[in-house]
Amino acid sequence: MPKDRRSPGPAPRPVPDGLDDVDRQLVQLLTADGRMPNNALAEAVGLAPSTCLTRVRSLRERGVIRGFHADVDLAALGQPLQALIAIRIGAHSRDEIDRFRTKVPRLPGVLSLFHVSGANDYLLHVSASTPDALREFVLNHLTADPAVTHAETSLIFEHVRATPDVRH
Amino acid sequence: MPKDRRSPGPAPRPVPDGLDDVDRQLVQLLTADGRMPNNALAEAVGLAPSTCLTRVRSLRERGVIRGFHADVDLAALGQPLQALIAIRIGAHSRDEIDRFRTKVPRLPGVLSLFHVSGANDYLLHVSASTPDALREFVLNHLTADPAVTHAETSLIFEHVRATPDVRH
DNA sequence: GATGAAAACAATAAGCC
DNA sequence: GGCTTATTGTTTTCATC
Numbered sequence: 060m061p062k063d064r065r066s067p068g069p070a071p072r073p074v075p076d077g078l079d080d081v082d083r084q085l086v087q088l089l090t091a092d093g094r095m096p097n098n099a100l101a102e103a104v105g106l107a108p109s110t111c112l113t114r115v116r117s118l119r120e121r122g123v124i125r126g127f128h129a130d131v132d133l134a135a136l137g138q139p140l141q142a143l144i145a146i147r148i149g150a151h152s153r154d155e156i157d158r159f160r161t162k163v164p165r166l167p168g169v170l171s172l173f174h175v176s177g178a179n180d181y182l183l184h185v186s187a188s189t190p191d192a193l194r195e196f197v198l199n200h201l202t203a204d205p206a207v208t209h210a211e212t213s214l215i216f217e218h219v220r221a222t223p224d225v226r227h
Numbered sequence: 228m229p230k231d232r233r234s235p236g237p238a239p240r241p242v243p244d245g246l247d248d249v250d251r252q253l254v255q256l257l258t259a260d261g262r263m264p265n266n267a268l269a270e271a272v273g274l275a276p277s278t279c280l281t282r283v284r285s286l287r288e289r290g291v292i293r294g295f296h297a298d299v300d301l302a303a304l305g306q307p308l309q310a311l312i313a314i315r316i317g318a319h320s321r322d323e324i325d326r327f328r329t330k331v332p333r334l335p336g337v338l339s340l341f342h343v344s345g346a347n348d349y350l351l352h353v354s355a356s357t358p359d360a361l362r363e364f365v366l367n368h369l370t371a372d373p374a375v376t377h378a379e380t381s382l383i384f385e386h387v388r389a390t391p392d393v394r395h
Numbered sequence: 396g397a398t399g400a401a402a403a404c405a406a407t408a409a410g411c412c
Numbered sequence: 413g414g415c416t417t418a419t420t421g422t423t424t425t426c427a428t429c
Contacts, residue, residue, distance in 0.1 A: 078304065086299055093261045093295035098422060110397050112424070123303040127261035127295055128390075131254055135291040136246065136393055143343060143350060164389040171388055175311060177381040182311060182350075186391065213345040220339055221332040222296075223354065225304055266405060275415050280407070282413095 078123065081106065085114055086123065087225045093127040130220070138168065138186040140193055141215040146181040146201060149208035156180075159206050166200050168192075179209075246291065249274065253282055254291060255393045261295040298388070306336070306354040308361055309383040314349040314369060317376035324348075327374050334368050336360075347377075 078086075084104045088095055095103075101111035118124045133141070148156060163172050163183065171184040183201075187193035193212070201210040246254075252272045256263055263271075269279035286292045301309070316324060331340050331351065339352040351369075355361035361380070369378040 083304070086297065086304065089297035090299055091296070093297045096422065097424090107398055108422080109399080109424075109426095113396080121303070122300055125298045125300055127297055128259070129254065129257035129261045129295055130293045131258055131391070131393070132291055132293055133391070135289070136251070136254065137395070138391075143341060160385075160387070164387045167392055169389045170391055171386065173311060173383050174385040174387075175381040175383055177379070179381070182381075211345070213343040213347070213350075215341050215343055217328075217342040218339065219328070219332045219342075221337045223299070223301070223306075223338055224335055225299070227305070264405065265407095276405080277407070277416080278414050 076121065082114060082118060082123070083225050083227075085111070085118060089115070089124065089127070090225065091222050133186045137188050140187040140190065141170070141218065142185055142187065142193055143213050143215060144183040144185065144197065144201065145179040145209075145211045145213070146183060146207055147178070147209035148180045148206050150206055155206040159204065163200075166196070168196060244289065250282060250286060250291070251393050251395075253279070253286060257283070257292065257295070258393065259390050301354045305356050308355040308358065309338070309386065310353055310355065310361055311381050311383060312351040312353065312365065312369065313347040313377075313379045313381070314351060314375055315346070315377035316348045316374050318374055323374040327372065331368075334364070336364060352383075 081104050085100060088100055088103055097112050097115065098108045100115070101108040104111065106114070115124070133139070148159060159181075160172070160174065163169060163181075166185075168185045168187055169183065170186060173182040173184075174180065175182055185193070185196060187196060197210055197212055201207050249272050253268060256268055256271055265280050265283065266276045268283070269276040272279065274282070283292070301307070316327060327349075328340070328342065331337060331349075334353075336353045336355055337351065338354060341350040341352075342348065343350055353361070353364060355364060365378055365380055369375050
């Protein structure tokens with residue numbers, strides 16, 4: 060079945076609603092360079108600037124593009140250390156988990172929180188200015204938390220960010 | 228010693244060279260919104276647009292700001308699964324490690340590669356379209372690699388990105 | 396949906412403090 | 413460093429297809 064026109068019953072698909080090739084190209088280009096100007100973008104995908112603008116707006120409105128962020132060298136900002144901390148939660152009560160999940164992303168130095176399957180419950184990506192600051196972070200905010208039963212810190216020697224290929 | 232002027236011998240500091248408060252604010256603002264226009268940025272930090280432009284340029288030139296990227300909802304692009312894969316390397320020869328480190332970020336679906344201390348050597352953040360695609364990725368690119376002795380996959384249930392606080 | 400043309404706005408260069 | 417002004421270029425709206 061090639062195109063499924065005239066489907067009578069169900070519903071017209073909820074959110075991301077078909078991204079075509081041009082949409083994917085735009086996402087790809089803006090992932091690689093989030094400040095690429097609209098007219099350059101337009102030329103790159105072969106659209107008029109006004110059309111391109113409409114497309115990009117629609118991608119943002121549909122939540123396909125969530126936002127744009129500067130990628131910063133934290134070492135240059137006095138945070139030369141990064142770590143990944145594997146965390147286990149003891150009390151698996153909904154409340155404890157929600158509290159932890161809400162509190163952690165607001166702690167200073169926190170970059171990302173992953174809730175994961177497997178032996179650990181969370182993986183926390185943090186930055187710190189010194190080994191002591193990292194130790195203090197773990198002791199004050201993780202070890203001291205009654206919900207946390209285990210926290211294992213691994214230093215990050217190197218972090219390579221890949222630009223995801225967004226084609227089918 | 229307040230300012231260390233007239234230091235005769237050493238050298239005038241190599242790269243990030245003192246970031247002042249305005250620099251930090253700019254970094255903070257551009258981390259939160261990488262597409263904030265220069266004139267809005269200028270107003271937010273209390274500078275003239277031209278001056279602000281010079282500052283931001285300098286931040287990029289000094290590598291404090293490495294780039295700008297769209298934050299994309301991969302699920303909307305047909306990659307609803309994400310995983311973190313803990314990897315151990317057997318042969319700890321320099322060549323094997325370099326090869327692994329070079330090859331992995333180019334594999335399809337790879338988002339980030341962390342080289343870490345501790346029991347594991349790497350932590351790989353990937354996206355996939357289906358559980359089968361994830362399994363194929365692990366089997367073809369990790370298990371099949373002679374340098375890899377162990378690969379343990381954890382599904383990511385949720386990923387919360389924090390906006391780092393860049394103040395001192 | 397896509398377009399081109401016009402109006403509105405932002406980025407940049409130059410000269411000066 | 414920073415500011416202002418003048419210029420260039422980009423974004424955005426709108427009427428039209």
